[in-house]
Amino acid sequence: MLHYWRKNGVLLLLALLFFAGLILISFSMERGMYLVFLCLLVIYSRSPKHRFVALIFFTFLGSFFLFQLTNQLLADRFDLSEEQRILCNRSLLILIIAGLYILHLFYKQKVSFFQQKPEWNHRIVLPFHSTSVFHFLLLGLIINGVIFASLIIQQEFSYLQSVVVFGLLFSIINSVFEEVIWRGIVLSSLQKRTSLFYAVTVTSIGFGLMHLSIGFSFSASLLFSFAGLAYAFIVWNTKSIYPAILFHFIINMGMVLSGWVL
Template sequence: MKETLFYSTVLRNIASLFLFGTLIIILQTNQYLLMSIWGICAWLFFINKSMRFFIVTTMAFGIGFFLYVYVNSHWITDLNPEGMHIILNRLSLIFLILPLTAISLIYKLPFMRYWQLPQWGESVRVPFILSGFHQTKVSAFLSIAMIINLIAFMPFIVNNGWAYIQEIWRFMIIFSIINSVLEEIIWRGMLLSRFSEHFGNRWAVMITSIGFGLQHYSLGYSWGSCLVFALGGLFFGAITVKSKSIVPAVIWHMLINSLMVLSGMILK
């Protein structure tokens, strides 16, 4: 009986992951026929009472993501200079926050579970935070990870030269703050909170990380690059769960965004 329940739960979680991921892909590729098929599948899931909250949350996210994609493909697509276009693109992430906020109000749920000071002394595993061969603290793991990121990007930053840094530093600060804060509120704040309540922490981290990676396709990245972003999302989600706060993920995300700008990966 327990084994049957276990496999049933795993299949449900995999199906939910597939449903959430395909919605993001469909909305970015304008596959309206597939959208109809997705709607039918969502309805079949909705019949199951245990899946209704997930479907409602996913549809609320889908509405926000549709508005986000529409605004960026119709309203600001030709905006110049490029830096202004990128900043407005990131600010339009607010369209994802609004319907998710409505869900929190309707169901009388907290805005997010991770809106608190981080537990820096909490134990994590190395190298994957939730699993690994060595144990350390959140603060130590984050420090080492950020140093590794800095070392990895440094050759590209040095190659661009000091003149480029002087030209780009204002954009770097604005972009890294806006993008990091808004993306973390959406993915490791609101969605991770809602999905953790439904699937538990590990599956919630998995689902939100896949979604986080796939949504980068609308920013001009390849699907292969999206998988790399999804891997980053796994680390952001795991450190959020362990520290019980989005603060470490915001700090880490902000550093990576800054390094991407300085290396020329965002604006060149």
């Protein structure tokens, strides 16, 4: 791993700038954010080999900054309930998707996000066993289902009734938009221009860090990074984004019903 980063110093610097940008924008640290944008532009001009990677990160951070500003504007202008605020926040992820999509169109680059039919029978080789992707995911869903079920049964029935519709809307919007962004456009674009290792590492850590913007701690964001790694594993082994969206939806629904979101 160290050999990889030594050999690809510019890519490492780009990744660190991207992570720093996510943190700085999440905490509204504008001076540091502008410095990150400037550094990305310098690398864009000095390193033709990694120019489009720098543009991906620059566009993502610019769209993320617009996402933050729009959310703040809505909070200041309108008296939204907690549920409305969260749904608006997740819906505005479309700004990041739009920014990345426009970038690819402008540079005549194909936009790809693993939208093909899942390869359920692909074999996953484990240390002492091999299994199909379908059975691996089924086991993961059962384990997570048991964990969330133990938390959900502690909630009042009236609470569960009151959050079902919100939970469905939140889980659909969040799972689709986050997967299209991270395991879709960004993962596929980075993998084409760098390596699978780099693409998975950057998208997994970035996915976790972006949760800082909605109030999660650094330790919780680290856990989300591991979740991002799991989603990337699902996408790469099924060659499809749809199983990851389904898995993500179920996890989000479990979080809502167990009281982690509201």
